[in-house]
Structures are given as structure tokens and as C-alpha cells.
Amino acid sequence: MLSRKSSTGSAVPAILFAIVLLILVASTLYLHIAKTWWFPEAITPVGHQIDQQFFATFVVTGIVFVLAQIALAWLVFRYRDQGRKATFVRGHHGLEVLWTTATLVVFVALGVMAAHAWGEVHFGGPSPDALQIEVTGLQFQWEFRYAGPDGKFGRINVKDIDASVGNPLGLDASDPAGKDDIVVPDLYLPVDRPIELMLRSQDVIHSFFVRELRIKQDCVPGLIIPIHFEVNKTGDYEVTCNQLCGLGHYHMHAIMHAMSEADFEQWEKKQEAQNAQ
Ligand SMILES: [Cu+2]
Structure with a gap:
């Protein structure tokens, strides 16, 4: 039989995982903010609009990405093996509805914001003297x-x-x-x-x-x-x-x-x- 002491896991793997995750998040953020591998400069008015839209999408999804990764790192650390018995969790309807609605609202809003540039490229005709x-x-x-x-x-x-x-x-x-x-x-x-x-x-x-x-x-x-x-x-x-x-x-x-x-x-x-x- 295992003694109570030996069934209590070490905090080291959880801390290591959290550190590796945070390093990955920080390097991803750095590469995007420093624009290490970025597009060449846009040379048309619509190109600038598309870049702005891309930037807005990146900021929104970037914030969600960073928060989700930090939450993951914290949860892995918080619920590491401490000798407790695992319990079954059934999920939470309210939270499911909340984040599905939030995702829907964000994506529809980004789509509406992009409609102008999209329309200009695909629906607006060229000027007659083009x-x-x-x-x-x-x-x-x-x-x-x-x-x-x-x-x-x-x-x-x-x-x-x-x-x-x-x-x-x-x-x-x-x-x-x-x-x-x-x-x-x-x-x-x-x-x-x-x-x-x-x-x-x-x-x-x-x-x-x-x-x-x-x-x-x-x-x-x-x-x-x-x-x-x-x-x-x-x-x-x-x-x-x-x-x-x-x-x-x-x-x-x-x-x-x-x-x-x-x-x-x-x-x-x-x-x-x-x-x-
Ligand atoms: Cu070809």
C-alpha cells in the first residue's frame, strides 16, 4: 500500500508546465508585437483597411489567447496532484451559454466591421475612367x-x-x-x-x-x-x-x-x- 505521503505528487511538473506555457505565450506575443515575420507594407487604400481589420481581429483573439493560456497555466498549478481524490464535474450550462454567445457576438461584430472593405473590393465597381x-x-x-x-x-x-x-x-x-x-x-x-x-x-x-x-x-x-x-x-x-x-x-x-x-x-x-x- 502507498503511504499517504508518497501519494502526494510533486509540484515540480505543474510549475514546469506553467513556466513553459508562459514562455511560449510570451515568445508568441513578442513575435507578433515586434512584427518579426509580418506582411510587406500595403500600397492601396483598401489594403490599409484590410490591415486594420486584420489588426483588430488579432488584438481580440490575442487577448482571448493570452487569458486562456494564463488560466490554463494557473489551473494546472492549482489542481496539481496533492493527494486528493479526483471528483467528477458535470460542466456548467450558464458558462457554456455565456462563452458561446460571447464568441458569436465577437465574430459577428468583426464581420460587420469588415463588410466595408469587402464590399469595396467585391461589390463596388471600378470608377468609369479606370x-x-x-x-x-x-x-x-x-x-x-x-x-x-x-x-x-x-x-x-x-x-x-x-x-x-x-x-x-x-x-x-x-x-x-x-x-x-x-x-x-x-x-x-x-x-x-x-x-x-x-x-x-x-x-x-x-x-x-x-x-x-x-x-x-x-x-x-x-x-x-x-x-x-x-x-x-x-x-x-x-x-x-x-x-x-x-x-x-x-x-x-x-x-x-x-x-x-x-x-x-x-x-x-x-x-x-x-x-x-
Ligand atoms: Cu498558375
Whole structure:
């Protein structure tokens, strides 16, 4: 038979557990507050709204996380083996209702707060003077098309798709509107001007993603999916494909060059001159 003394457990495991837990909580908090691995800076007004929403969600869930972990550490210590007999606890209806309702209220409130940014990205149309650029994903590259001086995109014909003759999009040579279209492997756009991208895919589902825009949108074969935004900061940003679209998926990327209006005009003129040759 065990003596009364030997059945009284040591407090050491409980204290060690509580200390390890608190260290984990403190390091998690530090990594988030110091922003050790954080997003790159947002470059659109909606991007800033999304970041604010993300931050609010993080603060709310962070507070709950820290309180829950501290409570766990304390309970493990408080109810460590002290030689007492364990008793069965049936739970508490009132508390169940309380924390389920609290969770519901917090999540609905966060959802309502986010509705504005979400609506702006997905339901609000682009401004009528937005610069339209067509984006096509294909295994395994991006192609960007501008309407050129006439402001009209030329017809596309699947039978004309032939990258070996420099026509990866299949521009129909018989359509005069397509003569001045500019097709380039990188995205060039002016800052402080509304932009509308029309996303297409030539083969499988790809996904257009630029971290700094905080926008990610699938490109689906047979559909033209519009997205719109306005960049407020010049610079070069990476466009990646965010759907596992095949063996070459890992190198399917392009650069988004956000330029001043003057630089963009200059670039456009240069492309138009090349097209005219
Ligand atoms: Cu892809």
C-alpha cells in the first residue's frame, strides 16, 4: 500500500508546465508585437483597411489567447496532484451559454466591421475612367494586355494562339482593334489612378496575387473576372500565381511596376512606337 505521503505528487511538473506555457505565450506575443515575420507594407487604400481589420481581429483573439493560456497555466498549478481524490464535474450550462454567445457576438461584430472593405473590393465597381488591363494566366507565365491608343481590345481567337510566333494570347490579325494592343510579360501601371484588371486563364485555374495589394483572385478558364484597386506607392512588386497549376507553378511570376504617371506615359509611348514598327 502507498503511504499517504508518497501519494502526494510533486509540484515540480505543474510549475514546469506553467513556466513553459508562459514562455511560449510570451515568445508568441513578442513575435507578433515586434512584427518579426509580418506582411510587406500595403500600397492601396483598401489594403490599409484590410490591415486594420486584420489588426483588430488579432488584438481580440490575442487577448482571448493570452487569458486562456494564463488560466490554463494557473489551473494546472492549482489542481496539481496533492493527494486528493479526483471528483467528477458535470460542466456548467450558464458558462457554456455565456462563452458561446460571447464568441458569436465577437465574430459577428468583426464581420460587420469588415463588410466595408469587402464590399469595396467585391461589390463596388471600378470608377468609369479606370485604366483597363487584361491579365491572362497560362502554364506557366502571365501575359498583360493594354488596349493601345484606340482604347479598344482586339478580338482573341483560340486558333491563333501560338507563342512561337509571338502571339501567346491568340490576337486575331483580321481585327483592326487588335493591331495596336500592347502585350507584355510584366504589369506596368500608373500610381494614384484607378486600375481595373480583367483576369482570364488560358488553361487551368491560376490565381493572381500581389501581397502588397492584399488582393488574391482566381483566374478561371472561360470567365473574365474583374478586380480593381488604386496603387499609391511607386515600386516593383511581385505578381505570383497562387493556385498549384502544374509542374512549373513555382516559377510562374511577373513583376508589377507601379510608376509615376509621367513614367507610365513614357513607357506606353515606347510600346506604341515598337508596335508601329
Ligand atoms: Cu498558375
